[in-house]
Amino acid sequence: MTDSPTLSMYSALHRAFDHFNERLFDNELPPCLITLRSYRRQRGYHHAERFITSDGAIIHELGVHPGYFTLNPLEVALSTLVHEMVPHWQECIGRPSRSNHHNREWVGKMEAIGLVPSDTGLPEGKQTGRRVTHYIWPDGPFARACSDLLATGFELPWFDRHAPPIRNRLPKCRRC
Numbered sequence: 001m002t003d004s005p006t007l008s009m010y011s012a013l014h015r016a017f018d019h020f021n022e023r024l025f026d027n028e029l030p031p032c033l034i035t036l037r038s039y040r041r042q043r044g045y046h047h048a049e050r051f052i053t054s055d056g057a058i059i060h061e062l063g064v065h066p067g068y069f070t071l072n073p074l075e076v077a078l079s080t081l082v083h084e085m086v087p088h089w090q091e092c093i094g095r096p097s098r099s100n101h102h103n104r105e106w107v108g109k110m111e112a113i114g115l116v117p118s119d120t121g122l123p124e125g126k127q128t129g130r131r132v133t134h135y136i137w138p139d140g141p142f143a144r145a146c147s148d149l150l151a152t153g154f155e156l157p158w159f160d161r162h163a164p165p166i167r168n169r170l171p172k173c174r175r176c
Helices: 005-025 067-071 074-092 104-112 141-151
Strands: 033-036 044-052 058-064 115-118 133-136
Touching (some): 005 033, 005 074, 044 074, 058 074, 067 074, 074 133, 074 141
Parallel strands (some): 033 058
Antiparallel strands (some): 044 058, 115 133
16 A cells, blocks of 8 residues: 555556456546545446546546445445446447436446346346446356456455445445
């Protein structure tokens, strides 16, 4: 771990993003700004064209709620990062819907990488709509890629001491 808590945490998230970009997205995803935000009850979100530099470069935001890293096994926490990488893919490469990223294209990409969309977080849940989460397909591409990352000794160096209440364990993402 570096001397800077900020650099160590964001370096770990960047490393995970790069790993999953390579393994699940064939390195198609452009960089984005990953943020840690305790936003309502959502595990994460994607916000297109959220940040701009002084010279006019624009970049998308991928936000994750650090409290859910505390409540869940690391594989589940990382699945949230990857869940939000799918609307990033959709925004940059696919065809996002105007009002809702959780469309059939999003479902297809989620399933292709081994995350199964479900509004309940369980099998047989509704797969499209405004508020959809997911569950991990056992031995699917995400599960294998995540296992390989964890086998390298990957860990998140910091955990939120003010995690959301347990009753909110399966929140939906805001708008991916």
